[in-house]
Amino acid sequence: MTDFPTDPILITIKVASFSTAISFAFSVLLAYVMSRRNVLGRRIIDSLCTLPIVLPPTVLGFFLLVIVGRRGVLGAWLSERGINLIFSWQGAVLAATVVIFPLIYKSARGAFDGVDRNLENAARSLGANEMKVFFLVSLPQARNGIIAGTLLAFARGMGEFGATLMIAGNIPGKTQTLALAIYDAFSAGKDAQAALLAAITSAICLVILVSADWLFSPPRQG
Template identity: 65%
Template sequence: MSDLAPILPSGVSLAAPVMLTLRVAGLATFFSFFAGVGAAWFVARGPFRGRGIIDALCALPLVLPPTVLGYYLILLVGRRGLMGPWLAEAGINLMFSWQGAVVAATVVVFPLIYKAARAALESVDHSLERAARTLGASEWKVFVRVSLPLAWRGIFAGTMLAFARGMGEFGATLMLAGNLPGRTQTLALAIYDAFQSGNDAQATLLVAVTSVLCMSVLLLAERLAHCGRRMWS
């Protein structure tokens, strides 16, 4: 790894953007998993007033430009944003920090898990859920013991896609966390920086590393899904 360090700016090694990218994508996927599956379960339970609006809001980050998402996040958690003063009092600063990159990536990847989880939960045989309720199971037990095990494949697929998408997040991260080498510069931002500075060798290396990582994630997801199918068959 040391022989790659000289081509990176400001003495920042290749490991820095790689590790930051994995950390940001991992945490974003972790938070989005619970939020996305919970929202999907709530929406998939059945028709209710305002269901369409909630579904549209959950899916909105899929269609909004990343810069628009970044601007909304600045209005929400920026220093002068809606939650900015409260966060400052708590000693939390998300602007130009890796934690801000996590927040941005979480918002971006959330719809991928939400959409996959909702489709998977709605495809579950509802007669099995009704049977569990008839036997006295609570809604929480029905979800954990019946719905979730039957829908795990779709949820898992959405989770892995969310992780891969989180590794490539760019626009919202740039707006909220900035592009600070060694602090907030992920692989996507490092590629942009190298391209802007005309460093083709560095850009090519970073593109290759990113491609290998994303391909590895997809292959690992397929392998885990195959193992899961064998386990449950």
């Protein structure tokens, strides 16, 4: 028999939402800085930011364990303060954040590179400080590319498996997302349950992509 997977759905959406929000803030800022300033070691930073796309998620999970694991560089410091990311939903957020970071970064970087510098200069000549230039000109101009990247990142975050499994484990009701629940159900021979989970996951992703297309696709500006 099949159970309706309320917990995995909620956990998946929670993890995908938090990780997308965190990734968004960091990658958009970094993309803007990288696109506008001659940062030292820019190529290396660019490559590092792309790395999570090509590395197997388990490798990322391994690196994260080295850093935030109980005996990790940062993990020991955190656990002294009562913060433990391993086997927690926050750990799953961390894993997903790292995995989806390049998706927003890459598209934001491209979008900022494509913004007409004269628009920013015009804003400056009209008395705008750098904060105003960013929020009133650069960000709205790069909007479409950033939104596209963010939606892709959210969808990818929903399906995160490898890195999440290594950091957060597969604890039903706590860290078990849809992707992990499918694997669990299938391993346990519950084919019907796995099929239901797969159908739900696909449906959610499809709804996100279709509504995104509907919301944003005729761009308001030509």
